[in-house]
Structures are given as structure tokens and as C-alpha cells.
Amino acid sequence: MTDPHTASPGPAPDLASPFERFRHIVVEGPIGAGKTSLARKLAERFGAQPVLEEAMGNPFLERFYRDSRRYALPTQLFFLFQRVNQLRDLAQHDLFSQAMVGDFLLDKDPLFARLTLDDDELRLYQQIFDSLSPQAPTPDLVIYLQAQPDTLVERVQKRGIGMEAAISEPYLRALAETYSRYFYHYDEAPLLIVNTEHLNPIDRDEDFAVLVRQLAELRGRRSFFSIGE
Template identity: 25%
Template sequence: MVVYDRVSSLAVRRLLAPAGALKQGWKGGEQQMRSIVHKSILQLPENYPQPWDYKNKGYQYTDAPFDCTQDRFTQNSRLIVVEGNVASGKSSLARQLADQLGFYHMPEFKMDDVLIDRYGNDLRKFYHLFPKRFRIPDMQMFYKNPMDELSAAMQERIFRCRFDQYLNALAHIMNTGQGVVLERAPHSDFVFANAMRAKNYIGHEFFKYYYFVRKNALPKLNFWPHLVIYLDVPVAKCMENIRKRGKVEEIACLDEEYLGTIEESYKDSLREYRKHSKILAFDWSTPGDVDSVVEDIEATDLDFFEWHSGDVFEEWHAPVDEITWNGWRQYVTSKSNAHFYAFDGIETHDVGELYINPRDAGHFLQVMRQEVLKSPYAYGYNLKKGDEMAGMDNWRTFHVLPEKWYEYWWKELWYDNWNAMELVIDPQMKNLDPDYLHAHH
């Protein structure tokens, strides 16, 4: 096992601490060790607040005076990100860590999370009706044809969804106090862009665009993970694990060059993480003992910060009052401002792989209304599909979904933000041209 940023062994702390001290947050010398502990050790005060139901209530300015943020923070109110190559064992470790620590587990984002809507419509079943530009691949489609020009659109969408998922993790911590174990973060997403470029699955123009967007977007997240766990698995072992899955297309696509580029790119990712987060790296060629990983986590000080000693944890210590914390809580819970500042106004006209023909967009929206939703109304406003009556009081900045919370912009919110001349001319979308694809493609 190789461990970076290891602070002190748990055994030494337990020997030096008085009986019962770890449960009480023992202060060794003058410095209190603020480390994550096993869920069986964590003790909450009797008046600890109940989790805020942010997914139904959101969190607005009017809520701030009645529900404070700092009251929820405990030594386990941390964000852990598990990183590693494809088929390195991230998911299994992340689930077990979340279970032992009492954290909320967020699996790695997958395209299914945004391709199936609230009504159960799987958009992929309508791809034969969509103009090609709107047939965004899922991973299985990508594996079958990675050279398709839509691979770039898929990668862009994955990055933006990882961005939203990271905000979801921050929102969960600030609204409930419960820590989060997240599989992958938007900060490391570039390892896949590098691999796709190395294999010529994406073009040079998109590659430059991707890094421009990344540079603009990541600062809008503000908070870096407290701890990054990296599973170091040789490429040969990852390929062996992939073959064991038995998925023919995946085996053909994820070759040694692709996985090797990911492995090399992770060196840059960890160097970037190191400026802001603590890192534990493990040789996971043979999956290790999760209990040992938990002990290493417990032995890592995830709180100590001095302004003159570096940037690790700086953004978690910058807010010093309840007003500032409530502001950040609103920011990550809403996500709308973060998404707007990160992505709005960035031009794509020089990136051929992302170009959208306006006529194609109009036809796509016609298909969405006529065939997918079978309604001129947006998501959440279809009484015939079981939606409740929603009025003007449901309006939110940058979106008009009836709910105060949305998980991913690309789940359903995008539909509120798109328009086309066809919508103006034919708002009921009754003039769908069944021969459009045959005539234009």
C-alpha cells in the first residue's frame, strides 16, 4: 500500500488518548484532531437538528433564519471522492466505506440518469425519430462505435452532469450534515477526455473547447473534496477485470492505450487534488481490507488549516459566520447560479462536433411534444400524467420546473431552456413532418 499525506497512525492516537476520548473529540496537546470516525463512534448532541428536506423544500433566503447550516456540521460532515481507472474496484470500495462511516453513497454518474425521464420515457427508444445530433450515446453505444462524431457531445454532457452531481454532494452535506462518498468528481473527468483524444475519438477543436470549459467551470464549485482515495491498479489488471465482465464492445474499446492514458493522466489529477485535498493512495491490484482503509481515514487530520501553510481545506475554512455558510448552502442547493456562471455564454460555433442545425432542433422539439411527452407542456405540468396543479409560485431563477430542486440540468431542465422558430409558429406542435429525417439526412 502506498499512502500520501498520512498524518499519524490510529494505534498511536488510541494509546495516547484518555479512555473514551475518541468518542468525545479528544484534544491532544493544544490541537484538536478533527478526523472522520466510524459511524459507531460518532456521537451527536441531543439537540442535533433533523436533516433538512432540501429535495422537496429547496433552500431559500427565507429558510435561512429558521435553519442554520453550521449547527449540522460534525467531524463526519466531509466529502470523500474515490478515484481510479476503469474496473479498478471503486464502486465496491465506495459502497463499503459509506456503510462503515455512515456516509451517503453517490455512485458514478451514468447516462441512464438523464436519458430516462420522470414519466418513464427512455429517450433512446425515440432515437430513430430524432435528428442524429440529438442521439447522445450512452456508454454501451459509445463502446460499439467510439469513432462516432457524437462521442464529443457525450463527453461534454458527462462533464456537465458530474458538475451537477458534485453540487448535489455539497448540498447534501450542508443540508443534512451527513458526509458523502462520491465516485469520481468533475475535477478528474479530464482523464477520459485525454484518453478519447489519444484514440482520436474526439477532435482537436472539441479537446481545446473541453479544457476551456473545464477551466471556467471548476472554480464555480468552490469547495474541493476533503479526502481523495485513489486506487492504483495496473492497466493489465484493469483489462483483466474488464474481460471478466464479458461485455464484448467494452473489451474492444477499452484497450491498453486508452487505459494507459487514463493512468498517466491521473498523475496530473492527483497533483491538482494535492493542492486542495488530502490524498490516500492504495495499491489495489488485489482489493485490500476495507477496515484498514477506514483506519487510515480515521488517522488523517481533515480539519487542521493555517493560512500561511498552503491551500488544503482553505475554502472549507474561509466562511466564518452563519450568513456566509447559508449563502453557500443556497448556492449549491439551487445549482442554477453555479451552472449559469460555469457554462452560459460559451460559444460552440467553432466546434463542429457540437454544432446543432436550427431546423434539426425544431424537429427534435416537435418529436418531444408529439411523440415523447404527447403534450405541449413541459415536465411537471401534465395533469394527464399525474402531475399536480402548479402555478406562478413555482417559478425559480433560471428554471420553471415546478420543483424547487433538480438533480441534473440535462435530466429535464434543459427542455425549459430550449426554443425554436417552430415553437413560435406552431406552439401546439401539430405540424410534425414525418418525412423530415428522410429529406434532410
């Protein structure tokens, strides 16, 4: 993907900021969906505070991709504590003093745990998660980016991040299906489901503008957005 830092600066004159309606937006989706790139681009265009996963800071992640069974629990717990600390730090600095956009939803964290942990580890993880999760704020809007598993696999392979080379296709497919089931039932915040098969809001400014205008037109608690090929 194109580095979002090279995108043209500033919003188009007719592009109203989605943060006028939603002060706290979270962009979600499985690996390869483009959630971090879109969250960063929204933050840059509209002056929101980015709250992004720091995956490269997890010392267990590369080992997890090589040997998931052995390193699943420390990888999962590191991410859980990291995300909780990020959200806690924001709360201590007046969470809503500035609009913010994140690329992770803490409530979704157990999805990975259920895919990778055995029963005893999952019980331990769940106890820790239950004690920490009340500290996480509920966003004003969640944008869920979805794509077919084959598309996600292709994107992960194309972007060529070293540690991701060890991610198995079955794991990516299982993750995509798990996300789909989770957001099918999600009702904690307003939700926009975006099909990204033929939408590229990172590399194409016209697609970005279409998506932002869709945010301005949202009504109700659940919407779906897709464009044709």
C-alpha cells in the same frame, strides 16, 4: 466483484468512521480500480450519502466504446453536465449536513477529454469545463486506487459488463498512465494513494478494516498505502 449490497451490515465495533475526520471523501481511480464499489461500501457501512457516477445513464457511452472518435465529444459533455448537476444539487441541499462519499472528482474530468478529443473539440470542451468547474466543492480527502494496467484489463474483462467489452486494452493502459501522472501532481486536497494489487476491500472485510484504520492514521497531505502479496 461481489455485490457490496451483500456485505455484512454495520461496522465492526473497533472500526471508527473515517467521516468523523473527513466529511466529504472522494474515491478515484481508472476503470477497473474499484472506486464505485469502495465508495458504495463506505457509504453503507458508515451511513454517508453516496454520490456516484451514473455511467449507464449516458446514452453515448456504449457507442463511444465502439467508435471513440465519433462519439467522444457528446460522451464527454454528457458526463460533465451530469456530474456538475449532481454536485450542484448537493450544494442546494446543504452539502455538509451529512457526510458524503463520491466516486468522481470533477477536476479529473479533462483527463478523458485530452485522451479522446481532437484539438478543436478539446478547446470547446475546455471552455465549457472552465465555466462550470467553480461550482464543484473541494473534498476533504481523495482516495486514489491504483493498479497495474494488466490488472485493470483483467478486472474489466472479468466483471463482464456488456458495453465494456469494446474497451480496447491500449485505451485502458493510456488511461491508467494518465491517472498516474495526474495524481502524482495533485495537491488540491489531502490524498491517500492505495495500491490495490493485493488489497481487496470490497470482497474481504479484513482488507476493508485495514484500509479504514489507515484513514484514521493519516497525517499530512499525501500518503501511500500498500500491502504485500
